[in-house]
Amino acid sequence: MNFETLLKNLPDKYTNADIELVKKAYAFSEEAHRGITRASGEPYITHCVAVAGILAEMQMSSEVLAAGLLHDTVEDTSVTVEMLEEQFGETIAKLVNAVTKLDHLPRVSRIDTEHSHDGSFDEDDDEVRTLHPLRNRREELAKETLRKTFLAMSEDVRVVIIKLADRLHNMRTLGYVPEEKRKRIAKQTLEIFAPLASRLGIWQVKWELEDLAFRYSEPKEYKRIAAYLDERRSERETEMARIINDLETMLKSQHIEGKVSGRPKHLYSIFMKMQRKELPFEMIRDIRAVRIIVDDIPSCYTILGMIHTKWRPIPGEFDDYIAAPKDNFYQSLHTAVIYSDGKTLEVQIRTNEMHQKAEYGIAAHWRYKEGSQRDIDYERRVVWLRQMMEWMQDVEDASEFVDSMKSDVFSDRVYVFTPQGDVIDMPAGSTPIDFAYHVHTSIGNRCRGAKINGKLVPLSYQLKTGDQIEILTAKRGGPSRDWLNPNLGLLNSQRARAKVRRYFKKQDLVQNIAHGRALLEKELKRLGLAETNLENLARELDFKTADTFFAAIGFGEIPISKIINHLNLDQETVSEDQEILDAYADKTIPDDSPKDSNISILGLKGLMSSMAKCCNPAPGDPIVGYITRGRGATIHRSDCPNVLRIRDRERLVNVSWGTAETTYPVNIEIKAYDRDGLVKDITTVIAEEGISLSTINLDIARNQVLFKMTIKVKNISELSKLLNRIENLPNVMDAKRVKPG
Numbered sequence: 034m035n036f037e038t039l040l041k042n043l044p045d046k047y048t049n050a051d052i053e054l055v056k057k058a059y060a061f062s063e064e065a066h067r068g069i070t071r072a073s074g075e076p077y078i079t080h081c082v083a084v085a086g087i088l089a090e091m092q093m094s095s096e097v098l099a100a101g102l103l104h105d106t107v108e109d110t111s112v113t114v115e116m117l118e119e120q121f122g123e124t125i126a127k128l129v130n131a132v133t134k135l136d137h138l139p140r141v142s143r144i145d146t147e148h149s150h151d152g153s154f155d156e157d158d159d160e161v162r163t164l165h166p167l168r169n170r171r172e173e174l175a176k177e178t179l180r181k182t183f184l185a186m187s188e189d190v191r192v193v194i195i196k197l198a199d200r201l202h203n204m205r206t207l208g209y210v211p212e213e214k215r216k217r218i219a220k221q222t223l224e225i226f227a228p229l230a231s232r233l234g235i236w237q238v239k240w241e242l243e244d245l246a247f248r249y250s251e252p253k254e255y256k257r258i259a260a261y262l263d264e265r266r267s268e269r270e271t272e273m274a275r276i277i278n279d280l281e282t283m284l285k286s287q288h289i290e291g292k293v294s295g296r297p298k299h300l301y302s303i304f305m306k307m308q309r310k311e312l313p314f315e316m317i318r319d320i321r322a323v324r325i326i327v328d329d330i331p332s333c334y335t336i337l338g339m340i341h342t343k344w345r346p347i348p349g350e351f352d353d354y355i356a357a358p359k360d361n362f363y364q365s366l367h368t369a370v371i372y373s374d375g376k377t378l379e380v381q382i383r384t385n386e387m388h389q390k391a392e393y394g395i396a397a398h399w400r401y402k403e404g405s406q407r408d409i410d411y412e413r414r415v416v417w418l419r420q421m422m423e424w425m426q427d428v429e430d431a432s433e434f435v436d437s438m439k440s441d442v443f444s445d446r447v448y449v450f451t452p453q454g455d456v457i458d459m460p461a462g463s464t465p466i467d468f469a470y471h472v473h474t475s476i477g478n479r480c481r482g483a484k485i486n487g488k489l490v491p492l493s494y495q496l497k498t499g500d501q502i503e504i505l506t507a508k509r510g511g512p513s514r515d516w517l518n519p520n521l522g523l524l525n526s527q528r529a530r531a532k533v534r535r536y537f538k539k540q541d542l543v544q545n546i547a548h549g550r551a552l553l554e555k556e557l558k559r560l561g562l563a564e565t566n567l568e569n570l571a572r573e574l575d576f577k578t579a580d581t582f583f584a585a586i587g588f589g590e591i592p593i594s595k596i597i598n599h600l601n602l603d604q605e606t607v608s609e610d611q612e613i614l615d616a617y618a619d620k621t622i623p624d625d626s627p628k629d630s631n632i633s634i635l636g637l638k639g640l641m642s643s644m645a646k647c648c649n650p651a652p653g654d655p656i657v658g659y660i661t662r663g664r665g666a667t668i669h670r671s672d673c674p675n676v677l678r679i680r681d682r683e684r685l686v687n688v689s690w691g692t693a694e695t696t697y698p699v700n701i702e703i704k705a706y707d708r709d710g711l712v713k714d715i716t717t718v719i720a721e722e723g724i725s726l727s728t729i730n731l732d733i734a735r736n737q738v739l740f741k742m743t744i745k746v747k748n749i750s751e752l753s754k755l756l757n758r759i760e761n762l763p764n765v766m767d768a769k770r771v772k773p774g
Contacts, residue, residue, distance in 0.1 A: 034086045035079075044092045051095035054121075055085070058099035061120060065110040072209040080202060081105060087198040091235075097191050100128035104195055107133045131192040132199065193229065197238050200226045204245040219249035234363055237392045243301040251304070258300050262320070269321065276323060276378060283339055284325075291327040291336070296381060298322055313686060321372075322379035326388050330355060333382045337366050340380060344370035347377065355387070363391055450501040462525040463496045466516060469504045470529035477532060479506040493522045511536055514548065517589045520757035534589035545587030546580050553586055556593050559756055560749055561770040562600065574599065597753050642666045648673035658688040696745035698727060699752060700771045703740035706764040707733060715765075718758050719744065724751065 034042075036059055043052065062081050069077040085101040093101075099121060106112040107129055118126035204222060207215050223246045230239035248255045262269075273295040280293045298320045307313065325336055333355060340346075350369035358364045365383040372378040383391065447459050449468065459468060465485075470477030482505035483490055496502065512533045516523045524530050537545065550567075557565050571582035574596070585591045642658065648670040650656050655671040659679065668688065669676045679685065705711060712731075719726050725745040732739040746752045752770060759768040 034083050036082055039082055039086050039089060042086060042089050043098075044089065046092075047095060054095045055098050055102070058102040058121065058125075059085075062102045062106055065106045065112050069109060071206070073206055077105070077109070080206075083202040083205075084195070084198045087201055088195065091194065091198075093191070093194065096125055097128070097195065100125050100132075100191075101195055101198060103129050104132050104199060128189065128192060128195060131189070132196050190233075193233070194235075197226060197230055197235065197242075201238055201242060201245075204242060207245065207249055215249045219246040222246040223250060234390060235392075236363075240299045240301075244299050247301040247304060254304055255300060258303055262300075272321065272374070273323070276321070276372065279373075280323065280325060280340075283343070284327075284336065287335060287339065289327055289332050289335065291325055291332065293323060293325050296322040296324040296379075321376065322381070324381045324383075324388075326383060326385055329384060333366055333384065336382050337368065340368065340370060344372055344378070346370050350379075355383075365391060447496050447498045447500075449496050449498070452501065452503050459496060460526050464523060464525055465490070465492050465494060465496070465502060465504060466524055467526040467529045468496065468502055469506075470526075470532050472504070474532050476504055476506060477529060478511050478536060479509070480504055480512075481507045481510075495522075495525070514552070514589075517592065518757060519592065519594055520754040521761060530589075538588040538590075540588065542584060546583045547587070549583035549586030549588075552593060553583065553596065556597065556753065559769040560597070560753060561772055562749075565600070570596070570600075594750065594753065597750050600749060642668055645669040645673065645675070647675050652690050656688055656690070658686040660684045660686060696725065696747055698743050698745055701740075701742050701744060701752075701756065702767075702769055702771050703738075703742070703759060703765060704767040705738050705740070705762075706766070707736050707738050708764045711738065711762075711764060714762050715740065715759055718762065719755065722751070722755050722758070724755060 039059075040052070040055070043055065047055075059078075059082070063078045066077040066081065071077055071080055081102045081104065084104060085098045088098050088101045103117060103121070103125065107114055107117070114126050114130045117129055200222060203218070207218060210218070222242055227239050227242040227246065230236075230242060277293045277295065284291045284293070303320060327333060327336065347369045350367075352367040355364050355366055364387045365381050367379070367381055369377055369379045447461050447463065449457050449459060451457060451472075457468065457471065459471060463471075465483030466477060466480050468483075469480040480492070483492060483494070484503040484505065485494060485496075485500050487501075487503075514537065515521060516533055517530065524533065537548075553567070554563070557563050567582075568579050571579045574582065574591070576582040576585065582591075586593065586596075642665055644650060645659075645667045650668055650670045656668050657671050657676055658666045658668055659676065660666050666686070666688075676685070703715065716726065716729075727743040727745060729743075730741045732741075744752075744755070746755070756768045756770070759765060
């Protein structure tokens with residue numbers, strides 16, 4: 034898009050003053066970016082104009098378009114925020130500054146240099162940020178920039194709309210950057226920007242971001258699905274024309290004014306449905322979809338009833354988002370039916386106003402409402418945004434902030450009730466402790482139990498939509514350090530974790546050092562790594578002294594699990610242990626399992642499969658899957674005579690050998706007081722973790738049991754998680770690894 038085209042596409046509501054502001058911003062940006070080119074070789078100003086063009090499509094105000102044209106001037110040229118404020122005013126300067134990337138991190142300091150003489154931390158200094166020493170500086174800059182932008186979003190939502198327009202055009206031109214950078218940007222887009230557009234209800238941007246990111250993050254899958262859709266394009270267009278005609282006739286028969294159109298099925302949504310339902314593309318039948326837009330809500334339900342009367346609805350595929358809007362305020366009726374030709378048809382039914390809000394989300398306020406009567410829906414969205422960002426103001430670490438956005442903002446939601454009947458929106462997977470911290474920090478700190486629908490539940494219980502939850506608290510006291518152990522599943526929201534970490538960070542430095550050292554030594558001893566040099570380990574993790582390392586563990590800045598992951602990858606630390614394991618695996622433990630027992634069959638995820646006895650395929654043979662009736666799939670050699678004689682070729686599916694996972698035998702000991710069901714509980718935990726149990730011996734004396742087991746694990750992290758879970762079973766006193774021999 035060139036500037037002349039942008040001027041032609043400006044919203045009709047623009048006054049002469051608005052147009053002059055856009056022209057002035059273009060001239061200023063063009064001068065500032067003169068001589069700078071993009072990776073494609075085009076003048077850099079083309080990107081600025083394209084961003085403004087996307088904002089014009091959303092019917093944003095002239096101030097926002099001007100900020101879109103200027104959004105990279107401070108970042109890439111000698112222009113300063115003060116210069117922009119002088120030329121264009123405070124509002125535009127603030128918008129540009131909010132979307133400008135940081136070129137340096139705020140002052141970073143380690144705790145050994147920032148604590149005062151009495152051992153306390155100076156937490157009043159906003160510039161002091163203790164950043165995780167393992168993180169790459171470039172990645173930290175990117176996350177700090179996102180943090181800056183999201184916090185600015187709570188003050189002015191237009192900031193994030195400019196950011197989304199900027200990211201959308203960058204994704205459209207991503208093919209010009211190196212492959213590694215493409216994949217990194219595509220991954221970030223899927224994790225951050227597409228979900229953000231979704232939460233703001235801007236579906237038009239969400240779908241395009243997802244498809245573009247999918248193209249670069251999974252190029253083979255993208256091309257495969259695109260090629261298949263292209264092959265059937267003419268057939269599908271004929272089918273859709275017939276379906277649209279049927280639905281238009283139905284509307285006319287009831288004298289309902291409405292518009293019927295084919296709804297494009299986005300490639301990423303097809304891919305996600307394949308992943309969710311664990312089906313190959315050939316078995317995804319519901320790629321036909323239509324949208325019906327009518328004038329009012331009663332007409333929506335009338336059409337829905339007619340569709341369900343004429344064609345059989347598919348159970349579980351109806352959603353009424355008009356009566357119960359999504360948490361991003363999206364409204365529509367969704368259903369799926371078996372059409373006359375026996376194939377699935379997806380249908381969306383909504384009003385014109387719902388459609389505009391679905392396409393443009395929070396941006397629809399400026400498209401239709403600006404300058405007119407009070408927009409209640411917009412105000413609700415802004416309140417939601419500010420509540421979402423309120424607690425994040427205190428999250429100073431950029432990586433923690435971005436992780437919080439992913440887990441607490443962009444994840445699926447559950448809706449639970451307080452004892453008073455108030456509805457609370459929580460991230461899926463939240464526990465009672467997460468809920469307690471959501472209500473109030475002091476309630477979270479004093480949480481000791483919970484009732485769900487009147488019944489006591491463990492604190493690791495995951496909340497479900499419709500649960501009524503009551504928190505049981507102590508009069509005084511604080512959180513347990515065990516809550517920060519990810520293996521126990523007691524905290525699943527970043528919001529709650531941040532509050533627990535903040536609690537321990539306020540504790541005495543000496544106490545944190547002692548707690549951190551004790552936690553680390555206990556875990557290393559349990560994993561059979563007690564001889565690890567802690568001074569060397571601290572230096573490897575970029576801590577100047579062991580005490581600062583232990584303090585970071587003590588107040589939760591660096592989880593034990595991340596240290597174990599580091600040891601897992603450090604070949605020098607575990608080389609001797611690895612040699613023992615290899616020898617032990619070769620000589621001591623006989624393996625009577627079939628050669629292919631650890632090899633997965635790709636293409637049959639979630640479907641029971643077995644090896645055909647007629648041809649006995651072995652890893653490496655060319656194979657094919659045959660879908661049986663009621664017994665899953667059997668795997669045959671491709672040249673098996675029985676397969677060659679099969680007439681029903683549609684029941685054959687392409688499969689391939691997966692990769693064998695390397696596992697190592699490890700000896701563990703478990704001490705416990707005897708009780709009914711103890712053996713069952715321990716073996717159930719082992720099975721749930723997907724770990725193979727090779728041998729088990731029990732010694733019982735004086736009501737105590739000593740289990741001696743040999744298990745097979747892939748890495749130390751897997752072993753650590755298992756031992757944590759076992760040690761938290763009732764009556765278990767200790768669970769640890771012992772060296773062979």
